[in-house]
Amino acid sequence: MIAEPIVGRGVELEAVARALAELQHGRPAMLEVVGEAGIGKTRFLAELAARADALGYLVLTGSASELERDVPFLVFVDALDEYVESLGPSHLDVVPADVRNELATIFPSLLRFREGENVAVQQERFRSHRAVRELLELLASPRPLVLILDDLHWSDPGSVELLSVLLRRPPSAAVLVAFSLRPRQVPERLLSPLERAEREGLLTRLELEALTVTQAQELLGEGAGPWLSDLYEQSGGNPFYLEQLARRGKPDVRIPGRAIEFDGVDVPPAVAAALSGELALLSEEARHGLDGAAVAGDPFEPELAAAAADVSQSAFVEVLDELLSVDLIRPTDVPRRFRFRHPLVRRVIYELSPVGWRIGAHERCATALAVRGASPVLCAHHVEWSAHHGDLAAVVTLKAAGEAAQQRTPESAARWFAAALRLLPSSDSSEERIELLLARAGALAAAGRFAESHSTLVDTMSALAPEETIIRARLTARCARLGHLLLRRVEARKRLVRALAEVRDSDSPEAVSLMLALAVESYYDVDASAVYSWAGRALDAKELAPAGLRANALALRALGAALAGVDADACLSEAEAFVDGLADDDLEDHLDALAHLGTAEFYYPRYRAAVGHVERALAIGRATGQGDLFPSLYPVLASALGRLGRIAEAVDVADAALELARLLNNPHQIAWGLINRAYIALVAGDLDFALPTSEEARAVAEQLDGSLISLAAAHVHARTLLAMGEGAAAAEILQDAAGGPSIAAQTPTSRVTSLLTLTRCLLSAGLAADAEQAAIAAVACADKVGRPLALANAELAQGFVDLHFGRSHRAEQRAFDALTTFESLDDAYSVSVARVLRARALAADGRQGDAVREFERAAAIFDSWGAVRYRDEVERELRKLGRRIHRRTMPGAGDSGVEALTKRELEVATLVSDGKSNPQIAADLFLSQKTVESHLRNIFHKLDVSSRLNVARALDRATPMQESATAGGVVEATNSSSTN
Ligand SMILES: Nc1ncnc2c1ncn2[C@@H]1O[C@H](COP(=O)(O)OP(=O)(O)OP(=O)(O)O)[C@@H](O)[C@H]1O
Numbered sequence: 001m002i003a004e005p006i007v008g009r010g011v012e013l014e015a016v017a018r019a020l021a022e023l024q025h026g027r028p029a030m031l032e033v034v035g036e037a038g039i040g041k042t043r044f045l046a047e048l049a050a051r052a053d054a055l056g057y058l059v060l061t062g063s064a065s066e067l068e069r070d071v072p073f074l075v076f077v078d079a080l081d082e083y084v085e086s087l088g089p090s091h092l093d094v095v096p097a098d099v100r101n102e103l104a105t106i107f108p109s110l111l112r113f114r115e116g117e118n119v120a121v122q123q124e125r126f127r128s129h130r131a132v133r134e135l136l137e138l139l140a141s142p143r144p145l146v147l148i149l150d151d152l153h154w155s156d157p158g159s160v161e162l163l164s165v166l167l168r169r170p171p172s173a174a175v176l177v178a179f180s181l182r183p184r185q186v187p188e189r190l191l192s193p194l195e196r197a198e199r200e201g202l203l204t205r206l207e208l209e210a211l212t213v214t215q216a217q218e219l220l221g222e223g224a225g226p227w228l229s230d231l232y233e234q235s236g237g238n239p240f241y242l243e244q245l246a247r248r249g250k251p252d253v254r255i256p257g258r259a260i261e262f263d264g265v266d267v268p269p270a271v272a273a274a275l276s277g278e279l280a281l282l283s284e285e286a287r288h289g290l291d292g293a294a295v296a297g298d299p300f301e302p303e304l305a306a307a308a309a310d311v312s313q314s315a316f317v318e319v320l321d322e323l324l325s326v327d328l329i330r331p332t333d334v335p336r337r338f339r340f341r342h343p344l345v346r347r348v349i350y351e352l353s354p355v356g357w358r359i360g361a362h363e364r365c366a367t368a369l370a371v372r373g374a375s376p377v378l379c380a381h382h383v384e385w386s387a388h389h390g391d392l393a394a395v396v397t398l399k400a401a402g403e404a405a406q407q408r409t410p411e412s413a414a415r416w417f418a419a420a421l422r423l424l425p426s427s428d429s430s431e432e433r434i435e436l437l438l439a440r441a442g443a444l445a446a447a448g449r450f451a452e453s454h455s456t457l458v459d460t461m462s463a464l465a466p467e468e469t470i471i472r473a474r475l476t477a478r479c480a481r482l483g484h485l486l487l488r489r490v491e492a493r494k495r496l497v498r499a500l501a502e503v504r505d506s507d508s509p510e511a512v513s514l515m516l517a518l519a520v521e522s523y524y525d526v527d528a529s530a531v532y533s534w535a536g537r538a539l540d541a542k543e544l545a546p547a548g549l550r551a552n553a554l555a556l557r558a559l560g561a562a563l564a565g566v567d568a569d570a571c572l573s574e575a576e577a578f579v580d581g582l583a584d585d586d587l588e589d590h591l592d593a594l595a596h597l598g599t600a601e602f603y604y605p606r607y608r609a610a611v612g613h614v615e616r617a618l619a620i621g622r623a624t625g626q627g628d629l630f631p632s633l634y635p636v637l638a639s640a641l642g643r644l645g646r647i648a649e650a651v652d653v654a655d656a657a658l659e660l661a662r663l664l665n666n667p668h669q670i671a672w673g674l675i676n677r678a679y680i681a682l683v684a685g686d687l688d689f690a691l692p693t694s695e696e697a698r699a700v701a702e703q704l705d706g707s708l709i710s711l712a713a714a715h716v717h718a719r720t721l722l723a724m725g726e727g728a729a730a731a732e733i734l735q736d737a738a739g740g741p742s743i744a745a746q747t748p749t750s751r752v753t754s755l756l757t758l759t760r761c762l763l764s765a766g767l768a769a770d771a772e773q774a775a776i777a778a779v780a781c782a783d784k785v786g787r788p789l790a791l792a793n794a795e796l797a798q799g800f801v802d803l804h805f806g807r808s809h810r811a812e813q814r815a816f817d818a819l820t821t822f823e824s825l826d827d828a829y830s831v832s833v834a835r836v837l838r839a840r841a842l843a844a845d846g847r848q849g850d851a852v853r854e855f856e857r858a859a860a861i862f863d864s865w866g867a868v869r870y871r872d873e874v875e876r877e878l879r880k881l882g883r884r885i886h887r888r889t890m891p892g893a894g895d896s897g898v899e900a901l902t903k904r905e906l907e908v909a910t911l912v913s914d915g916k917s918n919p920q921i922a923a924d925l926f927l928s929q930k931t932v933e934s935h936l937r938n939i940f941h942k943l944d945v946s947s948r949l950n951v952a953r954a955l956d957r958a959t960p961m962q963e964s965a966t967a968g969g970v971v972e973a974t975n976s977s978s979t980n
């Protein structure tokens with residue numbers, strides 16, 4: 001497609017060569033090509049494509065379109081859809097069904113994979129992003145993939161979000177994503193992901209500058225004539241302008257034109273005049289047809305252009321030849337589709353057409369599209385331009401476009417709903433307005449635009465009729481929740497108190513909703529007894545109904561009780577019995593009841609029940625399209641799973657929580673997401689991940705005003721440092737965050753946990769006397785709480801101190817008691833901590849046999865959740881006790897180490913150590929991805945490793961050492977250096 005050789009761009013092309021070379025090592029790369037309109041971005045990307053193609057890489061190109069800025073994922077669909085379709089269905093067999101199902105929501109060619117009703121909510125759109133990442137990895141498996149995304153300044157919000165996700169985490173395969181942007185039109189949502197990716201070295205930015213005079217000469221060749229320096233001056237060295245001016249020929253006429261400006265582009269007067277001059281040479285019919293085409297789109301189909309121009313199709317076809325012959329439009333690869341010579345040409349023609357005529361032209365396009373049954377999303381753009389106030393048919397189209405977009409691209413949905421609202425007749429105070437306002441508020445919240453969501457809710461409330469008290473109360477509560485996210489808590493609380501004072505009947509559902517919202521506020525204020533008492537007041541209401549509201553009140557009271565450690569048993573049991581007796585229908589408008597109950601159970605703790613209730617909330621939410629609560633449900637679920645030792649699931653959910661938080665771009669949720677994720681990494685012994693994640697959590701938390709969140713971030717950071725053996729630093733961090741050694745700023749229950757951590761940190765720092773004080777404080781606090789978990793944590797703190805001071809017998813007893821309690825609470829992680837302490841105490845007490853047994857149990861637990869690091873630590877202690885390590889092997893496998901791998905497993909392991917991803921391996925070996933995953937699990941187990949990197953290390957090591965492996969399925973663990 002490239003007519004002329006590229007001029008200049010030597011330095012930038014060297015960067016391209018480096019990126020392409022990088023792909024040969026199986027590593028991803030990203031390139032951002034920036035420069036003003038017409039500077040040569042598309043030309044540059046075409047050069048990149050040609051060079052990648054010459055290397056035998058797979059090159060797929062898509063561009064965003066100025067006129068289709070709300071078609072979901074357009075630029076990705078443009079680049080990938082046709083190719084994916086050409087692969088044929090069997091090629092995607094290796095992709096797991098759920099991933100294919102996600103892809104089907106994006107790519108039209110994969111629609112056949114859509115299974116059943118799509119029950120995802122907008123808050124789970126990160127699943128689509130993950131699916132695309134997997135697709136790219138798969139496509140890159142036979143040979144490197146170069147994905148070119150042009151004109152991203154016009155990309156739809158879905159593509160913007162997807163790109164920002166890829167910028168944060170590129171595909172782990174040989175994929176180069178290269179994209180272009182006009183610097184003055186960069187979508188705001190891309191700014192910080194771009195900046196971050198560049199800072200982290202994931203992205204290379206190439207800025208295209210104006211051509212030099214010599215290069216301009218080279219570009220124009222003969223075309224420059226004797227006027228090069230004039231052309232150069234008037235164009236500023238911009239190649240598009242140069243070419244446009246050169247078309248005009250002799251520049252000796254005085255320039256009558258003026259600059260044309262739009263969207264951050266200033267077309268210089270001489271260029272505008274040259275283009276006008278070019279247009280003036282057209283026949284009247286051709287000019288008119290061209291104006292129609294400029295409204296229809298770029299690329300455009302003659303039918304739509306004819307409709308826009310209001311001429312018959314045959315009349316339009318007649319002028320096509322004239323337009324093609326003067327090179328104003330060009331054919332595309334697709335029959336009956338044409339594009340403008342350059343996007344700037346289309347835009348200038350559009351700008352030059354009379355405004356009133358344009359409105360009619362858009363209207364004709366909208367009608368023509370509607371007649372041929374085009375989707376509302378495609379019609380909406382023209383409708384938006386042409387509809388008049390009170391146009392109810394337009395409202396219907398725009399609303400339908402919003403609904404079609406909201407699942408995967410809430411940002412677009414919000415825009416369409418707003419457009420519909422603008423058209424509603426002002427007399428319309430009806431349900432229609434409220435429905436649209438609520439839909440917009442929901443879409444805005446899902447897009448992370450909480451402030452606008454908040455103000456839309458306020459607007460909704462003022463549109464409500466006075467008697468609609470229940471809805472108003474629910475909206476007030478929803479506002480309060482957003483207020484929390486916006487850190488406008490004081491304002492939210494005032495609004496609630498004011499609203500409550502205005503309610504006459506304190507037994508009404510409205511009053512109850514407000515009291516419950518105040519209970520939630522108190523939870524954020526870390527005021528457990530206020531949570532309890534507000535919920536209690538709500539429960540005092542006569543004939544409290546509907547059932548879901550009562551459920552919520554009971555759940556919140558249980559939460560207050562669990563946090564304050566008062567009356568928790570009874571409250572929790574009552575709430576559980578009531579909620580479990582309700583049908584999903586009763587709960588679907590009150591999902592917060594399940595959320596609060598799950599949270600209460602987490603704190604109490606009843607981890608299994610918490611998992612059950614949160615999962616129920618997620619299921620009902622998905623089935624009814626309500627995702628508002630998901631950002632707060634995931635963290636509870638992840639933490640509870642972590643406690644239960646269901647680490648793989650916990651990691652998955654915690655990842656989801658963090659991805660969602662980042663999509664919403666809400667620092668509060670990001671901080672909590674990081675804290676949770678770091679905590680689970682810590683439990684899994686993945687300190688390399690826990691450390692930076694907890695550091696980032698602290699950095700984000702610092703910018704927020706909540707001491708609670710800073711303390712939580714400091715706590716997980718300190719725990720990580722402690723696990724790394726840096727107790728002194730850990731103690732300092734924890735004390736600083738908590739305002740001194742007494743750690744006063746927490747709920748009593750969390751305080752006990754923090755004091756336990758502090759005790760351990762101080763001991764590890766050699767500050768035994770201080771540690772003893774911290775343990776004493778833990779006991780005092782736990783006594784106040786009176787709950788088994790708190791008491792067991794305090795017991796454990798004392799146990800650590802006792803062991804340090806040589807009171808090993810006491811230490812052993814305390815550890816044993818704590819252990820028993822933790823076991824009864826299903827707190828698998830705490831059990832393992834207590835076990836290790838007990839084993840050490842037993843050893844110190846001279847009870848070697850018991851100590852070995854206890855250490856071995858701890859090692860088995862760590863092993864079962866892949867916490868290799870902790871397992872190795874325990875095994876070192878076992879060796880000190882003179883114990884040979886007998887690795888647990890697969891049931892029935894009877895063998896371990898590299899030589900224990902089956903032929904197929906060895907193949908998979910070799911590919912893993914070559915750096916291939918699961919989809920790549922699946923494709924190479926013609927296996928399903930699930931099968932690869934299951935081989936990999938066996939490989940991890942047999943090689944006794946928990947990461948792909950260590951598979952490679954194990955293979956490396958094995959080559960010379962294979963003979964020395966012990967027979968009989970037992971491997972002596974002689975080398976644990978890789979896990980230190
Ligand atoms: N380095 C170059 N060598 C040869 N031709 C070039 C070069 N740079 C640009 N051109 C030509 O100049 C014109 C404008 O370039 P191009 O379309 O690539 O600009 P762009 O930066 O993509 O503009 P836009 O932002 O509007 O998409 C094209 O005809 C292109 O072929």
Ligand SMILES: [Mg+2]
Pocket residue numbers: 041042043150151
């Ligand atoms: Mg371009």
